[in-house]
Amino acid sequence: MKTAVNSVKSDSFAVYFSDFKEITKARLAISVVFSSVAGYFLGAVEVNYTSVLLLAFGGYCMVGASNAYNQVIEKDLDALMDRTKNRPIPAGRMSVTTAMTIAVSLTIMGIVALYFLNPKTAMFGAISIFLYTSVYTPLKTKTPLAVFVGAFPGAIPFMLGWVAATDHFGIEPGTLFMIQFFWQFPHFWALGWMLDDDYKKGGFKMLPTGKKDRGTALQIIMYTLWMIIISIIPVFGFTGRLQLSIVAAIVIFLMGLVMLFFAFRLYERRDNGSARKLMLASVSYITLMQLVYVIDKFI
Structure with a gap:
């Protein structure tokens, strides 16, 4: 008992x-x-x-x-x-x-x-x-x-x-803010693309054009490009104590290109499978990018 x-x-x-x-x-x-x-x-x-x-x-x-x-x-x-x-x-x-x-x-x-x-x-x-x-x-x-x-x-x-x-709070945390700010658009729009039918049941308006179309996919590409640019800006020495070596910047740039590839793939195919791959790529990018930044500082 x-x-x-x-x-x-x-x-x-x-x-x-x-x-x-x-x-x-x-x-x-x-x-x-x-x-x-x-x-x-x-x-x-x-x-x-x-x-x-x-x-x-x-x-x-x-x-x-x-x-x-x-x-x-x-x-x-x-x-x-x-x-x-x-x-x-x-x-x-x-x-x-x-x-x-x-x-x-x-x-x-x-x-x-x-x-x-x-x-x-x-x-x-x-x-x-x-x-x-x-x-x-x-x-x-x-x-x-x-x-x-x-x-x-x-x-x-x-x-x-x-x-x-x-x-x-200054240029350094401001730069970190901008990196994660621009990253969120391709991430959440890819997620919104996958779940669009379900979101509509709840009345949620998540995609920028309201549709799973080329307009939404194009905006995803544009924000991914801005994300890549902001992510490597510290290599140019404009961001105070927040610095990035050339090797780390190249690694982050290449990771960004992988994510950009999946963004273009979504633009081309406009299907849920491509959106899912982009979403997973975005999760990998933000995690690995932050690890690269930290490792680069301490080596």
């Missing part, structure tokens, strides 16, 4: 933990934490691992809070789409009150953790939550410009790490 009770408790915990990961979008949050930590290592003169842990914890809390607020706001729309209908709230496994409690708790813990690093870091973290939940989320059903607005909070993590390490 005791074993059965323990088994039920274990299963319940597993469900609660799974729902917590879902409401906070754990994989996305971890990727954001990775970007923030990479930015920290780029900015730090001397690495303080307590600061790294505070940044990672605070970063996860801020992203998790944003996603929890988002799922509360969009609960009725999530129920209409195949990819989101099994989320904790529309599936009935979590109440709105519980989700809001998680969101508010994560907001408070995240801001406090980032404030211990410095007030600027906490401010940018709070701004990202506000823009994501109060501006980007409501705009998703009204205009494709929502992606442009959403690119601002989405671009904060990479620069946030630099600000956390230096307590300074």
Whole structure:
């Protein structure tokens, strides 16, 4: 009997933990934490691992809070789409009150953790939550410009790490911001292309032309080109302490060309398979690019 009770408790915990990961979008949050930590290592003169842990914890809390607020706001729309209908709230496994409690708790813990690093870091973290939940989320059903607005909070993590390490905002974190800002357009438009039919069930307007056409694909190509250019600008010595060797710049340029290849392939074929390959290439690019930046600094 005791074993059965323990088994039920274990299963319940597993469900609660799974729902917590879902409401906070754990994989996305971890990727954001990775970007923030990479930015920290780029900015730090001397690495303080307590600061790294505070940044990672605070970063996860801020992203998790944003996603929890988002799922509360969009609960009725999530129920209409195949990819989101099994989320904790529309599936009935979590109440709105519980989700809001998680969101508010994560907001408070995240801001406090980032404030211990410095007030600027906490401010940018709070701004990202506000823009994501109060501006980007409501705009998703009204205009494709929502992606442009959403690119601002989405671009904060990479620069946030630099600000956390230096307590300074200037050309260096501004450049990191611009890299991730331009990267988001091909990434999210590729994702939006793949999920366009499902997004339409919820009334979301994610593609710039509203269609899976050459116009959307052309804009993806243009933003990919800008992303590549911004990514290698530090090699020219215009970006203060943020520097890049010629070898690292060549590596990043070649990785960008791979992503550009898939962007042109989408323009040519205009199918979901090409969009998926571009999306996967974009995920690989942002991760490897940040690793190259960090490795280049320390070798």
